[in-house]
Amino acid sequence: MKVPRDNARYKGVFPVVPSIFDKSGNLDLDGQHRCLDFMIDCGCHGLCILANFSEQFLLSDNEREILTKDILEYVAGRVPVIVTTTHFSTKICAERSQQAEQFGASMVMIMPPYHGATLRVSGEQIFEFYKAISDAISIPIMIQDAPMSGTFLSVPLLVRMAKELENISYFKIETPQAANKLRQLIAEGGKYIEGPFDGEEGITLLSDLRAGAKGAMTGGGYVDGIRQVFDPFMEGNLEEAKNAYMRWLPLINLENRQGSFATAKILMKEGGIIHHDGLRAPLPPVSAEIRSEILEIAKQLDVLALRWAR
Amino acid sequence: MKVPRDNARYKGVFPVVPSIFDKSGNLDLDGQHRCLDFMIDCGCHGLCILANFSEQFLLSDNEREILTKDILEYVAGRVPVIVTTTHFSTKICAERSQQAEQFGASMVMIMPPYHGATLRVSGEQIFEFYKAISDAISIPIMIQDAPMSGTFLSVPLLVRMAKELENISYFKIETPQAANKLRQLIAEGGKYIEGPFDGEEGITLLSDLRAGAKGAMTGGGYVDGIRQVFDPFMEGNLEEAKNAYMRWLPLINLENRQGSFATAKILMKEGGIIHHDGLRAPLPPVSAEIRSEILEIAKQLDVLALRWAR
Numbered sequence: 001m002k003v004p005r006d007n008a009r010y011k012g013v014f015p016v017v018p019s020i021f022d023k024s025g026n027l028d029l030d031g032q033h034r035c036l037d038f039m040i041d042c043g044c045h046g047l048c049i050l051a052n053f054s055e056q057f058l059l060s061d062n063e064r065e066i067l068t069k070d071i072l073e074y075v076a077g078r079v080p081v082i083v084t085t086t087h088f089s090t091k092i093c094a095e096r097s098q099q100a101e102q103f104g105a106s107m108v109m110i111m112p113p114y115h116g117a118t119l120r121v122s123g124e125q126i127f128e129f130y131k132a133i134s135d136a137i138s139i140p141i142m143i144q145d146a147p148m149s150g151t152f153l154s155v156p157l158l159v160r161m162a163k164e165l166e167n168i169s170y171f172k173i174e175t176p177q178a179a180n181k182l183r184q185l186i187a188e189g190g191k192y193i194e195g196p197f198d199g200e201e202g203i204t205l206l207s208d209l210r211a212g213a214k215g216a217m218t219g220g221g222y223v224d225g226i227r228q229v230f231d232p233f234m235e236g237n238l239e240e241a242k243n244a245y246m247r248w249l250p251l252i253n254l255e256n257r258q259g260s261f262a263t264a265k266i267l268m269k270e271g272g273i274i275h276h277d278g279l280r281a282p283l284p285p286v287s288a289e290i291r292s293e294i295l296e297i298a299k300q301l302d303v304l305a306l307r308w309a310r
Numbered sequence: 311m312k313v314p315r316d317n318a319r320y321k322g323v324f325p326v327v328p329s330i331f332d333k334s335g336n337l338d339l340d341g342q343h344r345c346l347d348f349m350i351d352c353g354c355h356g357l358c359i360l361a362n363f364s365e366q367f368l369l370s371d372n373e374r375e376i377l378t379k380d381i382l383e384y385v386a387g388r389v390p391v392i393v394t395t396t397h398f399s400t401k402i403c404a405e406r407s408q409q410a411e412q413f414g415a416s417m418v419m420i421m422p423p424y425h426g427a428t429l430r431v432s433g434e435q436i437f438e439f440y441k442a443i444s445d446a447i448s449i450p451i452m453i454q455d456a457p458m459s460g461t462f463l464s465v466p467l468l469v470r471m472a473k474e475l476e477n478i479s480y481f482k483i484e485t486p487q488a489a490n491k492l493r494q495l496i497a498e499g500g501k502y503i504e505g506p507f508d509g510e511e512g513i514t515l516l517s518d519l520r521a522g523a524k525g526a527m528t529g530g531g532y533v534d535g536i537r538q539v540f541d542p543f544m545e546g547n548l549e550e551a552k553n554a555y556m557r558w559l560p561l562i563n564l565e566n567r568q569g570s571f572a573t574a575k576i577l578m579k580e581g582g583i584i585h586h587d588g589l590r591a592p593l594p595p596v597s598a599e600i601r602s603e604i605l606e607i608a609k610q611l612d613v614l615a616l617r618w619a620r
């Protein structure tokens with residue numbers, strides 16, 4: 001019988017670390033290190049690597065391993081690191097998760113099994129999948145409930161896993177009406193929902209915090225701004241949180257709806273933190289117009305990314 | 311300016327080779343070899359490995375490489391082998407394709423870039439993706455036009471790629487109304503459509519042959535049956551082809567709609583060719599009832615798979 005914890009091990013703003021490539025599209029580990037130093041200085045409570053905003057679907061298995069090992073060594077415990085280890089195969093996902101733990105990950109984040117437009121598995125198989133991963137490791141698992149997987153995860157299924165599976169304790173809810181789902185999850189799962197998180201760059205952050213989210217997995221470019229919303233909310237100062245959210249929402253919106261994966265890299269390149277902000281092909285580059293809009297609003301908000309390396 | 315060929319390099323029945331696992335879910339190369347010997351004896355004109363029916367989405371990069379190298383060595387030119395090298399990243403797909411060519415692949419098969427339920431790229435990015443792969447290798451590419459990718463490939467885009475990209479010459483059409491699309495593709499692309507193929511286990515084989523398909527990529531369990539349709543059709547004996555198609559359609563239908571990935575392995579295991587017919591988790595096992603239905607009709611049709619190893 002699983003015993004829930006009284007205190008969550010991890011809370012706060014855990015942005016996604018973009019994967020940094022050089023102009024040829026190869027891994028740029030020097031750039032990656034500067035990106036990590038910046039993100040830590042920017043005030044993140046933790047980091048998440050190899051997520052969708054890290055272009056994880058554009059990496060080889062070998063590159064995933066290199067990044068996992070290198071980033072965990074470089075961060076060296078300064079903040080906890082969540083490693084995304086999603087794979088359709090239970091066996092491969094378990095092996096990836098074991099390796100991440102061995103390299104020093106504090107948590108793994110895993111979407112339910114999916115492939116392409118058409119291949120999905122049922123609720124029972126999803127339970128068995130997460131059970132096998134939970135049994136294979138001894139660090140917490142964050143279930144990533146995202147539209148990318150094309151898989152509906154019901155609140156009863158999530159609660160059942162939280163109650164029955166030792167390491168299923170964190171939930172990143174980024175489906176439509178995330179606040180409703182977070183509220184229902186917390187109501188039905190109680191203490192077993194150790195870490196209710198939201199995602200999606202923080203586009204619904206205020207509603208999600210009001211629904212009980214204790215963490216946010218945002219983009220990596222302006223944690224300084226996200227903290228301006230998160231911190232007052234957690235201190236009980238709703239008015240200040242609301243004002244900050246209204247101030248930062250235009251930039252969050254540009255990232256969520258326009259710049260997507262590239263937004264954090266555009267800010268870091270403009271600020272001289274990294275040399276290249278390109279996405280891997282076949283993802284198209286961000287248009288000059290959207291790039292300008294992002295930088296315009298970022299300057300107005302005085303984001304740290306544009307000042308940190310100067 | 312690309313010059314189309316007068317004669318297609320590859321025609322005929324090119325079944326998908328299932329990936330054989332042992333009872334723990336590890337690669338079973340001995341079983342894989344027996345599977346290959348059987349499939350070649352069964353009368354295939356060529357083979358395709360690492361396709362969706364090979365559970366390609368359940369393999370690690372390393373396992374893909376092991377299977378590619380091992381299978382090409384073991385087949386040793388007895389029949390041409392198509393290697394599926396689909397990956398979302400242009401760079402990784404190009405590298406996989408170069409490696410497949412180096413190991414001795416006759417062709418690579420590639421779906422357009424996709425990931426999960428939501429990530430797709432536009433027509434221009436699809437063109438650039440295939441262009442980069444075509445430029446990276448010197449063997450033909452089969453574009454796999456399948457619902458799994460969730461990407462609509464228009465006939466004009468396919469024809470443009472056939473005419474402009476040196477190695478884009480084969481087309482496996484397995485979208486709804488495949489016969490219509492094949493007919494239109496051949497009408498608009500002429501000699502540039504060197505290899506119009508169908509797929510989907512042969513469920514629409516007769517209509518597709520009548521539409522001009524010169525090849526079929528079917529399941530791996532009963533090429534002896536598929537040849538009973540294919541050969542008379544190619545010899546101009548439509549009546550015999552129709553009768554054979556009517557005879558084999560119940561088994562094809564069971565594979566296409568019920569047994570799916572597992573069908574070929576079930577037949578091979580029942581026939582003593584391989585020891586384990588399990589799919590990798592989280593794919594559920596085929597139910598006892600469906601397994602019985604498959605074997606019942608296969609016995610009635612006297613499939614070679616049930617006799618070959620006896």
